[in-house]
Structures are given as C-alpha cells and as structure tokens.
Amino acid sequence: MSLPQERSVADTFAHTGVNADRSDWHLLRCHLHAVAALAEQRAAKFGAASLGRQCGLLHDLGKYSNAFQARLNGAPVRVDHSTAGARVVAKKYQLVGRLLAYVIAGHHAGLANGTGEGHPTPLDVRLDTRRYPGIPECPGWEQELAVADELAWTQHTPHPDKDTARDRRGHCLALLTRMLFSAAVDADRLDTEAFYIKADGKGEAPRGGWQPxxxxxxxxxxxxxxxxxxxxxxxxxxxxxxxxxxxxxxxxxxxxxxxxxxxxxxxxxxxxxxxxxxxxxxxxxxxxxxxxxxxxxxxxxxxxxxxxxxxxxxxxxxxxxxxxxxxxxxxxxxxxxxxxxxxxxxxxxxxxxxxxxxxxxxxxxxxxxxxxxxxxxxxxxxxxxxxxxxxxxxxxxxxxxxxxxxxxxxxxxxxxxxxxxxxxxxxxxxxxxxxxxxxxxxxxxxxxxxxxxxxxxxxxxVDAPRELYERLKRVTVRPSVGKLTDADLVGRLQQHDKALCIVGTRAHARELFIELQKKEKAGTFHLSALMCPAHRSEMLKAIRAALDAGRCRVVATTVIEAGVDIDFPNVYRAMAGLDSIAQAAGRCNREGKWSAEESIVQLFEVEGRTSIRELRANEDAAREVLRKPDLDPLGLEAIEAYFRRLHWARTAGREDGLDAKGILPRLNAQAHEGWLPFADIARDFQMIEGGMEPVIIPYNDTARRLLAELAEAERPGRLARKLQPYIVNVPRGPFQELQRIGRVVPVQKYRFQGQFMRLTDEARQEVYKEDLGLDWNDPTFRKIESGIV
Missing domain, CATH: 3.40.50.300 (P-loop containing nucleotide triphosphate hydrolases)
Incomplete structure (x- = not known):
C-alpha cells in the first residue's frame, strides 16, 4: 500500500493493528505524548523531569518519515527511526542535549560509545548528517510535539572534595544518562505493551497493585x-x-x-x-x-x-x-x-x-x-x-x-x-x-x-559495635599452626567428633575428603561447587542430621561460608583474608551452645599448594594483622587494620588496583564534551571474570524430565530457570575436553546454538559421584581445578 508524500500528524502511526482501515492502529502522536508523560514521571524521582519528558517526546521522531510509514504498510525496508530525535536534542540543548541523544539513539540498540568504534554505532557517527537521514518529512510535528526551547532541571550536587568531584564528573554524567535511559526505555515499553494488550482484547497487564x-x-x-x-x-x-x-x-x-x-x-x-x-x-x-x-x-x-x-x-x-x-x-x-x-x-x-x-x-x-x-x-x-x-x-x-x-x-x-x-x-x-x-x-x-x-x-x-562484638563473641580464633599436609589435617580432624575444615580450592577439598574418608567413612562429608545446588541441599540435610546424631566431619570450600546456617564446635580454616576467616567463624558456635573458649577456629597454612593469585593480597594483609598479639583477630580494630592494609597494597603502585579497568578515568577523559564510552565501560565492568561454562547435570529424575522437556521446547526460558539447581560451572579447559570426548553435549544444538550444555546420562554415572559431585580425573582438569574456589 503506497502512502502520500504529504501527511498530517493525524495520519502517522507508531504501531500497526489488525484493521484494514487502520482504526485500531497506534497513532504516533498519542504514543509520543504518553511515553513523554511516563518518562517525565520516572525522571522526576531524581530531579530531571523535563529531561525525561524530552527523551520520551522525541524518542520515535523518525517514525514520522515516509520510509517508516511505508514499512508499517508492508514495505520490506529497514528504517532508522531513532537518529532523528537524537539529532534534534543534540543540536538544541548543547551538552545536556548530547546526553539525551545517547538515550534516544539507543532506546532499542543500547547506549553507544560517544566516539571511536564498537556496537552500537558510536553517537558521533549517528549525529553526522552526511551518513544518516535527516529530520522526517511530515509537516506539523514540531507544533504537535511542542518541543521546549530550554530545559529546566535540578543540577546534581557534586562531591564536596574538589579533586574527587573533578575525577567523577564523567561518572556522574554517565549515571544521569543511564537513569534517563531507564526512564525512557521503561516508558516506551509500557506504553507499547498497553497498546498491544488492548488491541488483543486482554484488558491490562497485571502490573502494580502492590500493598503500601x-x-x-x-x-x-x-x-x-x-x-x-x-x-x-x-x-x-x-x-x-x-x-x-x-x-x-x-x-x-x-x-x-x-x-x-x-x-x-x-x-x-x-x-x-x-x-x-x-x-x-x-x-x-x-x-x-x-x-x-x-x-x-x-x-x-x-x-x-x-x-x-x-x-x-x-x-x-x-x-x-x-x-x-x-x-x-x-x-x-x-x-x-x-x-x-x-x-x-x-x-x-x-x-x-x-x-x-x-x-x-x-x-x-x-x-x-x-x-x-x-x-x-x-x-x-x-x-x-x-x-x-x-x-x-x-x-x-x-x-x-x-x-x-x-x-x-x-x-x-x-x-x-x-x-x-x-x-x-x-x-x-x-x-x-x-x-x-x-x-x-x-x-x-x-x-x-x-x-x-x-x-x-x-x-x-548499631550503638557501640565494638561492645556488641564483645557481647556476641562466641569463638576463639587461634593463630596459624604453620604448614599442614593433608595427612596432618586428617589426623587433627579425627581428634574431634564434630569438625569442619574449609580450604581454598575445589581440588584440595576433594583430595582432602578422599584421604579423610579412607580413615573413617561414616559421618564424613564433602561440600563444594562441584556439586550442583540440588545436590548440595541434600548434602546439607545429611550433615545436619549427622550433627544431631553426634558424629560429623565436613571438608568444604568457601561455598559453606555463604550464609549456610550450620553449627560446629571446631572449625579449621586455611589461611585467607580476615573477612573470610570471620565468615568461617560464623559456622562455629553459631547458636551459643558452647562457651567461646571451647569453640575453636584454628588457622593453618597449606603445605605444598600455592594460593589463588587473586586472593594472595588478602592473605598477606591478614598475616600482617595477625602478627599483632594485642589485636583480637575478629575485633573491629583488626578488621579496620586489615582493610586499610589491603586497600593500601592495591594503590601503592603506578596503577590504581581499586579501579583496575580504569573505569572512572575513561569516563572522565572527554566528559567535558559529552563523549562517554558507554559500550566499552559495560564490557569491562564485569564483577566475575569469564572462564567458566555452565553444564546441566542429569542429577535425578526431575533433572532428567526437565532436560527431556527442554529437548522439545520452542521457548526455553521457564525450563532454563527450573534447571538452575542442576548446574555445575566447569573451567573452560576441562569443559572443552569433556565436549571433545562426547561427555558434554548441546541440547537442541541448532535451535539453541549451544546455549544449553548437558552432561550425558552415561557421563553422569562415570564422572559425577554421590559424595564428590563432578569428579573427572584427567590431569588437565586437576591442574585447572587447583585454581578454582
């Protein structure tokens, strides 16, 4: 269907309906005003209502173009509908306009870098009139939208330290941009959702309705x-x-x-x-x-x-x-x-x-x-x-x-x-x-x-946290006894009816458990992230039952320190940062069943094993603090000294180890011109580095049934969530070897493109053990596992 070259705003649409006469189509002016109101409301929460309104008002300005209207009518063309609005605000509002331009240009593809390369296309390229289309041909849009000549908004309060405020200028502008981006994207999605739900005769989406x-x-x-x-x-x-x-x-x-x-x-x-x-x-x-x-x-x-x-x-x-x-x-x-x-x-x-x-x-x-x-x-x-x-x-x-x-x-x-x-x-x-x-x-x-x-x-x-610590003190932390071999540890653990030993890597936990189990199998347990979450939950139930029965020895990785409600009178902890030692102490006399003097957290060094590189600074800082005999290892003075030492060690060199990726200086480099590297920062701000691959374990009948359903599924989202309790993260090297020998295979390889990888049923019997979890004995696996917590 062809469209006239001259149209009024009343004949221009944002989204299609089903009626041939377009009576149920979504008018563009209605969409823009609705999104403007919603974005204004959201941005008002942080004093930027007028900025949010302009983002909403102009986000789909390019839909006024003849090309986009032809696309709605079936023309097989791709149309850029977000650059036009970005151009308007960048030209009209100077520096703040450039921030709004990121929002409008990226409301589908995401926030781009200001300059340089990358995906999405950098903003300076989008704003180049020689490379991207201009303002749409439809007359009357300026009068209909009534774009403000000036923007009034509450200027944000800078950090009171002038040097800090200067160093964070780019960061502050970037966060404001992301907040406006959030307001505009949410507003756009909500209005579009409401239109289609109404068009389908489904009433309203079940949003909101919360109690105060x-x-x-x-x-x-x-x-x-x-x-x-x-x-x-x-x-x-x-x-x-x-x-x-x-x-x-x-x-x-x-x-x-x-x-x-x-x-x-x-x-x-x-x-x-x-x-x-x-x-x-x-x-x-x-x-x-x-x-x-x-x-x-x-x-x-x-x-x-x-x-x-x-x-x-x-x-x-x-x-x-x-x-x-x-x-x-x-x-x-x-x-x-x-x-x-x-x-x-x-x-x-x-x-x-x-x-x-x-x-x-x-x-x-x-x-x-x-x-x-x-x-x-x-x-x-x-x-x-x-x-x-x-x-x-x-x-x-x-x-x-x-x-x-x-x-x-x-x-x-x-x-x-x-x-x-x-x-x-x-x-x-x-x-x-x-x-x-x-x-x-x-x-x-x-x-x-x-x-x-x-x-x-x-x-x-808390009033007087130091005094609170003293009143809640339930354990005694003993200084390191020096280096212990696995045989030494096994001997010490055998001296206790109830004892927990926490070591730094999955490989060490597995090997120590095997040695301890050789001495006495009953009441001996292993817990690590080589077990899928469902397996760990079952193991914790067994451990609690053994504690009640009177004899229980557990070898674990730091996975047991993460909020696990379990209580031992004796805990052995391989040398770590003081914060980790405190977490280990939280598994000792948790409910005050014993006196502090008989509730012991014993530190030790590991003989014949190197520490994980990323944690060596934590261990060194802890050792330095623990050398001071007048400090309680878990007291607030010791903790403050530990973190001061740790942070100083990270900032003592030429590079700032507390901002290893240079996030703040990179945001600041061209902030005075409004050029911000959004895509690069998003790529580099990763709290957990890569290198691990999720593998679904056919652990029990439920996991196998879900895997069978996934093999037939068109949309995997809900099944993927159900399968999370059956996942073990495997280092990339062993993962690739397991793939090579056919022990790990994709589910629906061509449909899901390797998104879901599973252990085969045969491998479940070969390499996944009831007491150890994943236990592949290849030396490559062992070598990499020695560096995994």
Whole structure:
C-alpha cells in the first residue's frame, strides 16, 4: 500500500493493528505524548523531569518519515527511526542535549560509545548528517510535539572534595544518562505493551497493585514480636538466651535509627547477630517514614539469594509473599508460583501473581527486591536496554548491601562512586551491612584520612559495635599452626567428633575428603561447587542430621561460608583474608551452645599448594594483622587494620588496583564534551571474570524430565530457570575436553546454538559421584581445578 508524500500528524502511526482501515492502529502522536508523560514521571524521582519528558517526546521522531510509514504498510525496508530525535536534542540543548541523544539513539540498540568504534554505532557517527537521514518529512510535528526551547532541571550536587568531584564528573554524567535511559526505555515499553494488550482484547497487564510499604512494615513488626517470644521459649541455655537478647537489642536499635535522614549508613553486626531481619526492619521503617518507594536487598552470592527471599516471605506472611521479587539467574519460577498460589487465597490466582512478578522483574516495580551484587552493580554500569530498564527504580529506594566486604577490589573505586552518587543525587539510602565492615569511608573513626574518594558521613546504626562484638563473641580464633599436609589435617580432624575444615580450592577439598574418608567413612562429608545446588541441599540435610546424631566431619570450600546456617564446635580454616576467616567463624558456635573458649577456629597454612593469585593480597594483609598479639583477630580494630592494609597494597603502585579497568578515568577523559564510552565501560565492568561454562547435570529424575522437556521446547526460558539447581560451572579447559570426548553435549544444538550444555546420562554415572559431585580425573582438569574456589 503506497502512502502520500504529504501527511498530517493525524495520519502517522507508531504501531500497526489488525484493521484494514487502520482504526485500531497506534497513532504516533498519542504514543509520543504518553511515553513523554511516563518518562517525565520516572525522571522526576531524581530531579530531571523535563529531561525525561524530552527523551520520551522525541524518542520515535523518525517514525514520522515516509520510509517508516511505508514499512508499517508492508514495505520490506529497514528504517532508522531513532537518529532523528537524537539529532534534534543534540543540536538544541548543547551538552545536556548530547546526553539525551545517547538515550534516544539507543532506546532499542543500547547506549553507544560517544566516539571511536564498537556496537552500537558510536553517537558521533549517528549525529553526522552526511551518513544518516535527516529530520522526517511530515509537516506539523514540531507544533504537535511542542518541543521546549530550554530545559529546566535540578543540577546534581557534586562531591564536596574538589579533586574527587573533578575525577567523577564523567561518572556522574554517565549515571544521569543511564537513569534517563531507564526512564525512557521503561516508558516506551509500557506504553507499547498497553497498546498491544488492548488491541488483543486482554484488558491490562497485571502490573502494580502492590500493598503500601506501611502494610508490609506492620506485618513484619508482628512477625518479629512473635519470633522474639518463640526464641525466648526455645532457648536451651544461658548462651542461647544471651544471643537472643543481643539480637533483640540490635533490632530495637535499628528501629530507633530509622527516623534519620536518608543517606549512607552502616550496620555492623557479628555473624549470627540477626542482621538480616534487623536490616529489613530498618529499611521498611526508614522507607515509610521518608516516603521512599522500595527496598532492594543486594546479596553477594546466588547460592543464598533464594534462602534470603524465603526468610523475607516467611516474615511477611502468605498474603504478602508475592511482594518479594527475586532477580538473578537461578530464580526458580515454579517454586515461586507454588508459594504465590498458597498466598493468593481467594484473591488473584497464583498464575496472575506469578505473571505480575515476572513483569516486575523487567523494571523492579515491586516493594522488595532481592538480587545479587553482580546484577545490581553491572546494571548500573551497563548499556543494554534489558539491564538498564530498572535503574530509575533504584532512585528513592533503600539499598541494603549485604556482606559489603565482598565487593571486588579491582572495581572498588567505581563501585563506591556509584553508591555515593545514588545517595547524594538520587535520594537513595545505602546500608552497608556486614560483620566485617570494609574501610570504604573517606574518614576513619578517629578523624584521620581513610580511602581517598571514599564515602562521607556514613552513620552507624548499631550503638557501640565494638561492645556488641564483645557481647556476641562466641569463638576463639587461634593463630596459624604453620604448614599442614593433608595427612596432618586428617589426623587433627579425627581428634574431634564434630569438625569442619574449609580450604581454598575445589581440588584440595576433594583430595582432602578422599584421604579423610579412607580413615573413617561414616559421618564424613564433602561440600563444594562441584556439586550442583540440588545436590548440595541434600548434602546439607545429611550433615545436619549427622550433627544431631553426634558424629560429623565436613571438608568444604568457601561455598559453606555463604550464609549456610550450620553449627560446629571446631572449625579449621586455611589461611585467607580476615573477612573470610570471620565468615568461617560464623559456622562455629553459631547458636551459643558452647562457651567461646571451647569453640575453636584454628588457622593453618597449606603445605605444598600455592594460593589463588587473586586472593594472595588478602592473605598477606591478614598475616600482617595477625602478627599483632594485642589485636583480637575478629575485633573491629583488626578488621579496620586489615582493610586499610589491603586497600593500601592495591594503590601503592603506578596503577590504581581499586579501579583496575580504569573505569572512572575513561569516563572522565572527554566528559567535558559529552563523549562517554558507554559500550566499552559495560564490557569491562564485569564483577566475575569469564572462564567458566555452565553444564546441566542429569542429577535425578526431575533433572532428567526437565532436560527431556527442554529437548522439545520452542521457548526455553521457564525450563532454563527450573534447571538452575542442576548446574555445575566447569573451567573452560576441562569443559572443552569433556565436549571433545562426547561427555558434554548441546541440547537442541541448532535451535539453541549451544546455549544449553548437558552432561550425558552415561557421563553422569562415570564422572559425577554421590559424595564428590563432578569428579573427572584427567590431569588437565586437576591442574585447572587447583585454581578454582
């Protein structure tokens, strides 16, 4: 169907319908005004309403072109519809216009580099009128859209330190751009979604409809009161009663501090002190009192995210269980749906609740988000529409950063910068929640200089954290006994009925377990990431049963330190950073069943094995602090000294080891001209380096049934989530060898292009053992495994 060259805005469309007379088509002017209003509303949260409005108003300006309208009518042509609006704002609004141009040009392909090369096409190329089409031919669009001549918006507050403010100018502009990108992309997707759902006669998408945070707070308060009563009634001895008393005191203090103004906080609570629910209580109280929108709980390890979400759902009760959204790669939708079906009662169906939860994952439109540090931080430095769409909902939120000490040192400086910027200019409250508070502050408690460019005015929620540590002290950390061979360790472990030994690599854990099992098989267990999560869950149940029975020895990797609720009187820990030693101590006398003097964490060096290169600085810093006999190894003074030493070691050379990829200086290089390398930064800000490949293990009948369904599936998304509990990450070298010999094969090779790789049923019997997990004996595998935790 041909179109006239001259059209009015009333005859121009954004999306097609089904009627031949176009009566149900989506008018472009309606779409642009609707997206402008939605983007304006979202950007208003961070003082940039007018900027958001212009992004929404002009994002699809190129659809006014004859070529695009012909495409809607069936012409087989590709049309660039996003460059036109980018050109308008870049020309009209100078520097801020260039920021808006990134947003408009990238609202489908993603934020591009300002100059240079890469994908998407760099912005300077898109703005070159010699290479890309000009403003659309349709007359009247300027009058219809009423594009503002000037933009009024709240200028953001720079860091008070002039040097830091100068060094972060590019970072601040980049985050503002990503936030506007988020507002515009979410607005565009929502209006388009609403049009198509209405066109299909399906009513409305099940978005929103959440209860106010005050309702969640009331339910949590009731749960905490009941839990305190139960804890007092079930306490078996004075030690457990003392722990319960301190947990109640931490909770009361968290509530009392919630009235403080939004900004930066720390919550320093020893392991087992009840910080998880205390931090949620503070967050909900604080959000209600200050009119904030949601709570975002950021966890370092995927392995404990489901556990934390389950705790929160239990605290909120069945009626509000669907108000907790998990967002991570291992999210199991079927389990969530079962919980939601129970929670639905006589109201919305479990399926509707599940769909609402799925839709909320796209933009974090839910009252409580539980996510990983990888998802949170990489999204804040991303350039992709899918990852950035949720960013505007981080503004006006309470962000709890659990185990803050686990932030990777190589990205510490940009991570601190983004936390500071969220609190300073996006009205977010940041809570650094940990038993071992890292030295992220610009000033130390004594007023001396701390981390250059660090956080300012961080307020501690707990009164007198040093005294709290002393009252909750339940273990004795003994200095290293020197180097121990595996035979030495086996002999020491045999002296205890109940003992846990944590070593640094999967290979060492496996070999030590085999030696220990030769001496005594009953009550001897192994736990590592060579077991799929479903296998680890079963093994933990067996370990708890053995502990109750009276005889249990476990050899594990650091996987057991990640929030695993398990309690031993004796723990052996291979030398590590003090933060890791503290995590190991959290598995010792966790419930106060024994005295601190008889609850021992014994450190040791490993004979004949080299440390993992990335962790050597942590070990060296710990050794230096542990040489000081007057310091308690887990006391706050020792922890502060440890992190100061660790950060100093990273910044002592010519290069900044706390920003190893040069994220901040690269953002700053051409920021004065508005050229920002979005695509390059997104590529390089990776919290976990590559080198591991996921392999699905046919561990049990459920896994095999899901694999069979995947082999027939057209759309794999839901099945992929269900299969997450059956995945083991394998180093790339052994993975390729397993492929070569036919032990690892693709599922639907041509349809999924190698996206899903599985262990064959035969290999499940050969190389996956019930007590060890994946156990391939090739020397290549062993060599690489020696460097994997």
């Amino acid at each position: 945070l005050a309702r969640l707070k009331a339910q949590l308060d009731q749960h905490m009161s009941q839990m305190n009563v139960r804890s007092e009634q079930s306490a078996e001895n004075a030690g457990q009663r003392a722990v319960n008393t301190e947990r109640a005191r931490v909770l009361a203090t968290a509530r009392a501090k919630a009235h403080l103004q939004p900004g930066l906080f720390s919550l320093t609570v020893p392991t087992g002190g009840g910080k998880t629910l205390a931090s949620l209580t503070f967050a909900l109280d604080h959000a209600v009192q200050h009119g904030l929108d949601r709570v975002i709980y950021v966890i370092p390890f995927t392995s404990i995210i489901e556990q934390t979400a389950r705790v929160f759902r239990g605290a909120l009760g069945e009626e509000l269980a669907d108000h907790v959204l998990e967002h991570h790669s291992a999210f199991r939708e079927d389990e969530a749906l079962e919980q939601l079906q129970e929670a639905a009662g006589g109201g919305e169906s479990g399926l509707q609740a599940g769909e609402r939860l799925r839709l909320a994952t796209e933009n974090w439109d839910a009252p409580i988000i539980v996510t990983t540090a990888v998802q949170f931080f990489e999204s804040l430095f991303s350039n992709r529409t899918s990852k950035c769409r949720k960013l505007h909902n981080i503004a006006r939120s309470v962000v709890i950063l659990d185990e803050a000490q686990t932030l990777p040192l190589k990205l510490l400086r940009p991570s601190v910068a983004v936390l500071d910027e969220l609190a300073r200019n996006y009205r977010s409250t940041i809570v650094l929640c940990t038993a071992t508070q890292p030295a992220l502050a610009a000033k130390r408690p004594d007023g001396s200089d701390g981390l250059p460019g660090g956080l300012l005015h961080v307020r501690e929620i």
